[in-house]
Amino acid sequence: MINGSISAPVKGDWRDELLRYFGVDPTASWTTNVWVWTAIAFLFAALAYLSTAQRSDKERYPHPLPPRSTLGLFETLEHCNSIHFHEWSLDLARNQGKIVEYNFWPLIRARVIAVNDPKVARKILENPESSKPREFYDFFDGLLGGTGFISEEGDRYKHPRKSVSIGISHSNMDDMLTKMHAVMDQWITDNLGKNQGDVSNIDITVEMEKATIQSIGKIAFGYDFSTEEIERTLHNIFKIADEFGRACEKNPVRKSPIGVFLWAAKREASLCVQDIRRLVQNVLEAHQKKSVDEQKKVIVLNELNTPGSFALVELAKNKDVQTRLRQELRSASADPTDKKRLVDNSLLKRVIRETMRLWPVAAGGGARVIPQDMVVTSSDGLGGERLMTIPKGTIAMMNSYPIMRDKDTFDRPDEWLPNRWECPSQDMNTAFFPFMVGRRSCPGQLLAMSESEVFLARLVMDYEWSLVKETQPEYNITLMIMGTILQAMKVG
Ligand code: HEM
Structure with a gap:
């Protein structure tokens, strides 16, 4: 009989518990556990080495490195892939400092920093030796099947970028304007009223995207x-942006190739990618049959959203500016065929x-x-100035939203004041x-x-715009105001 022979788990003090946690039997002689002790010794040695390496890394630079953000990896991932990313990046710049290190380790091994100081950001961008980091643009590579026009450097980058530029060069300007007016004429005929007083409600983001x-x-x-x-392209773009732009970026398993087996939404978005690639291939084949192979690598998916929708919303909220703009537009182009004069209008600009x-x-x-260690001055979260070193190899993210709302550069930075550009300062x-x-x-x-x-x-020239329903901007690769409805009334 074994009755009474099963002993309860041995409970010792917390030191014994800890040893058991590491697989060491505290009652056995040390020679029995020699391999376990050796492994523990290695672990501590590695930790000690890593902490010294980190310290010596910091000591190598003449000035302190950018301070670390107070958020951990998971919070950082959550914010960077949220529809409120723009607001969060502004909050980070205003409350923690314009140059702050993100916690992306160990997902991204390089040091990643936000550079939301306009002058430092411009200096980094204008340095011809700074390159685009693969880690940040592999999302586009995934979509393109490995031929990203955004992420590539060197030879491969030149081809895709060149082929995007074919139709959008300065020399094409006149032709571009004529075609744009034709698109606009068609859009107005399809969507807006013809007689004075006619009213139509417009889902402005969707309609502007279609026109774009x-x-x-x-x-x-x-x-x-x-x-x-x-219609299909719009549907595809939104599905792709939701899945690859947000859901996958938050979850490394979903982002990996096995994500396709585990998430139906990822399978659906992958089909949308294929569909969009087929369409782009058709466009390019129609455009220039002779170099199809090179050109089919390009996809014009980026920034289909247009600033026009945001401008119309602001004008609908600021009727005085809208009226002045209409008057100026009408007087500038007394001759309605003089389409180029429209774009010279200064209030419009x-x-x-x-x-x-x-x-x-x-x-x-x-x-x-x-590309090389940089010494910069930037203001911290409390408004004080500090010198810092940005080490070579750091990935710098320049976020337009906080940069162009910089409090030290723009008066009342969160307000829409077009006249601030009448006589802009050098810093602006x-x-x-x-x-x-x-x-x-x-x-x-x-x-x-x-x-x-x-x-x-x-x-604006022939229609008065009013706000029917306002929604808050959301960030999903681009900033959008989905669901905002404007009313257009034909004016005499
Ligand atoms: C209001 C509209 C647009 C805005 C605000 C915008 C903004 C941007 C920004 C901020 C970048 C990143 C540049 C960088 O990292 O330095 C970019 C890249 C790019 N954009 Fe646009 N864009 C717009 C429209 C367009 C259009 C209409 C096209 C093409 C027809 C286009 C094609 C590209 C391409 C190909 C790149 C990648 C360039 C490279 O990596 O070398 N964009 N855009």
Whole structure:
């Protein structure tokens, strides 16, 4: 009989418990546990080595390194992939400092910092040796099947970037404007009233995105999207942005190849990617049959959203500016066929500039690898100035939203005041870069600016815009105001 022979688990003091936790039998002689003791000794030696390595790393630099954010890895991941990322990045810059280290270790081994000081950010971007970090753009690579026009450096990067630029060069400007007006004419006919007093309600983000897809197709690649293709592309873009832009970035398992087996939403988004790639391939094949192989690597998925929707919302809220803009537009183009004169209108330019400052579509901005140790001065969360070293190899993230709301540069930074651009200071101009700057800045900026000017001018000249339903901007690769409804009334 074994009755009474099963002993209760041995309970000792906490030291014995700890030893048992590591697999050591505290009652056995030390020679019995020699391998376990050796392993523990190695573990402590490694920890001691790592902490000295970290210290000597810090001692290597003449000035302190950027301070660490108070948030841990999981909170950082949560915020960086949230629809409120823009607000959080502003909060970080205002309350913890303009240059702060993120806690991404061990997911990203390099040091990752937010650089939301406009002057330092510009200096990093303008350095021709700073490169784009793969770690930050592999999301696009995943979508493109390994040929990212955003993440690539060297030879591979040159091809995709060149092929995006075909249709959007300065020399194409006249042609671009004519085509933009044609897209706008069609959009107005399809969506807005024809007689004075006619009223229509518009879901402004969705409609502007549709018009933008149509204009990019027509202007850059001479391609007419069908209504069905546009609807499908919009659906695909939103699904892709939700899955790859947010859900996968928060969860490394979902992001890995096995995520496709575990999450139905990831499978669906992958099909959307294939669909969009097929469409882009058609566009490019139609555009230039002779170099299809090279061109099919390109996908124009980025920034389809337009600053025009934010500008219309601000104008709907600021009727006095809207009325003045309409008057100026009408007097500037007494001759309605003189379409180019519209874009020279100065209030129009100020409205667009201020909208892009307050509501930068690419609110996340850009990221770069620092090519050599940099010594910079930046203000901390309490407003004090401090010198710091940004070590070579650091990944710097320049976020447009906090940079263009910098309190030390802009008066009343959170307000929409187009007239601040009547006579801007040097610092204001330095801090304004919604497309980033330098050799890897946005190649589509001319197209995007011209499109915003033409769209806005055409929409404000003959229609009065009022706010029916306002929603808060959300960040999902780009900043958007989904669900905001505006009313357009035809004016005489
Ligand atoms: C308002 C509209 C737009 C905004 C605010 C915007 C903004 C940006 C920003 C901030 C970047 C990152 C640049 C960097 O890291 O330095 C970028 C990259 C890029 N944009 Fe745009 N963009 C817009 C429209 C467009 C359009 C219409 C196109 C093409 C037709 C385009 C094509 C690209 C490409 C190809 C890149 C990658 C450049 C590279 O990595 O070398 N963008 N854009």
